[in-house]
Amino acid sequence: MKVVCDRSALQEAVNLVSSVVSPRSPRPQLGCVKLDATLAQDVGELTLAATDGEVSIALTTTGVEVQRAGQALVPAAKLQQIIAAEDAEPTLTLETEQDALRIRGADAKFTIYGFPPDEFPSVATFPTGEEEAGSWSRFRAAGETLASLITRTLFATAKETSRYAINGVLLKREGRKMEMVATDGRRLALATGSVEGAADEPAASCILPSKALQIVNKLLPACEEAHVAIGQTQAALAFGSPGDPSRAVVRASLIEGAFPPYEDVIPRDQDKKATVETASFVSAIRRAALLTNEESRGVRMRFAQENGSAQATITSRAPELGEAEITTPLKAYTGEELEIGFNPAFILDALKAIEEPEAVFELKAANKPGVLRSGPDFLYVVMPVGLT
Template sequence: MPASLKVNCDRTALVDALALASAVVPSRTTTPVLTCLKLVGKDGELQLRATDGQISLALTVQGVEVASEGEALVPADKLGQIVRTCEDSTVALETDRNVATVRGDGSTFKIYGYDPKDYPAARETQAGAAFEVTAETLRRLIARTLFATAVENARFAINGVLMERKGKRIRLVGTDGKRLAVAAGGCSGDGDMTLIVPSKSLNILVKMLGDPDSNVTIGKSDGQATFQVEGVGTLVTSLVEGTFPPFEDVIPKDQDKRVTFDAADLAAAIRRAALLTNEESKGVRFAFKGDTLVVSSRAPEMGEAEIRVPMSGYQGDAIEIGFQPAFIIDALKVVDGQQVMVEMRSPQKPGV
């Protein structure tokens, strides 16, 4: 392959691809080449590659004319800043040895890079078993579970999302030890597969799922998972080691009180009550009685709040339960539809 790369790119498409690829680039590293993106022009396509050692991403840039095939290794931050600030619809990029030149109408930038040969080889996994799921289904399942995962928890296995495939069903589970989110959907084929995917990897993957009708092929091999998104690119990630907690044991199965709310009304009431909470008094109280829920909060030296919310379908004795407001609001953000059902049994049991 010739050492010199020369391409003409649609600026908007290049900006989007650079932003996505740069999300993989580590903010701190002792290996300078990892702060770069590898650009590969071949067979009429331009591919961007990024890695942090644990995650590898390869993206195909749309709207590109490859005038000369080649490779380049360019600092991600500077290339992204330059292309973003260009006002032209088309950007020309070419390389000479380790120098990349970016040209627009009336502007020229030269960026000093590195030898492409110094970049780590592309990570690939030979997945013995793979299955497909639509981008829309996967995006929805990730949104409904990723928010509940732990951040830098000592229990390493919950720093990711459990992904279970059994036959034609796929289920994702996220938890931080205090809350649990479970979502399921359909997929293709037969067979079983279990993965614990790091949260960072899923945050990047979900940005690749813009076309709801595209398919995502998911495979697993040698402690790695591969997500091949149709028309976008491929994400290869190391998996979280360890055993995911037995989450099904903590899901209440004897709830005898159920009530339905307007999701927007409930979220608004919780946000308002949370205005009078602090570090010492973080929780809000839910008092269920008749056809009204009273959401209340009280914080010493600040004050107290009480908001009434209409509810329907509640039967049984009055009950009062405390919740962390952020936990409920996070869940309501990803609920589809206007109505939400809350299930409970007693103040000592978790709510669903």
């Protein structure tokens, strides 16, 4: 293999693919990136692939001159470090010699010792028909739509690895409606959007691992359209232009287990509603959170009508630190005055994911969950915290 690459494009591709790699894998080959250079009808392509055994990615890069086709399998970390260190070089030449990869710039040469490429497992293909795992439910979604759904739900997944079924995001698709849901047991985020090409496809429901969605979200800004296929044990997502949808493919094993019956925890009887201006409410909560600590991490929110105007007063107090009080106007407030405590980080996470200038906070009582809504396609349920 011999390839001349645009260094910047190569670095971006290697960094993205390397985010799949598990550095603590007992199999050293799973800590590697596979490079596959092909040359057909004078058109050269370089495909980079990586997997941790559960999530895999294959990414085809542009801006390469393939002088000789071939493959290499080298440790991801060292490949990243060398490409980053050669930041003054516009191009780099990659050339294999047996199982080693030589990287050459204008004034430097590096050799990375690798492994036989055939020791790398098969990864990341998009299903084109019936496969051994069974039939697949397929649909398409605009890149912008899928990115919005992921951004508004992924943050609410459980971080504790022991809580397996909620370490990912539930994806449900029926007809042309897609729904994504995430929860960690203390909060729940639900976002909906529309898809294409799914009217005749069977309905689908699966739990996608957070790691796969984090990688997908990095691909979506440059993607017009995403192709999605959901099987019995795996999901595959392909990205690119409408005429060439497979410039990147992410494939992941689905999370086993039953997702909690989330519909049951969405309150239906909230009788207090505060309409907030998103940016100013974020600012108020962020400032109040400055005087919280591990022992007193909650902030107190008081919603009321004061002298004919709606406002929220957000206060915090931490022993040996101090206290804060921030007052911010509300667009509107209906219902009786209410004081309630929330973890400020949980509220900020949702508000930062909201894409609208306004949001509606629906409340019932100090010991009942709150519901944050942004338009008809996003809601967020968050449990209150006790305040002393």
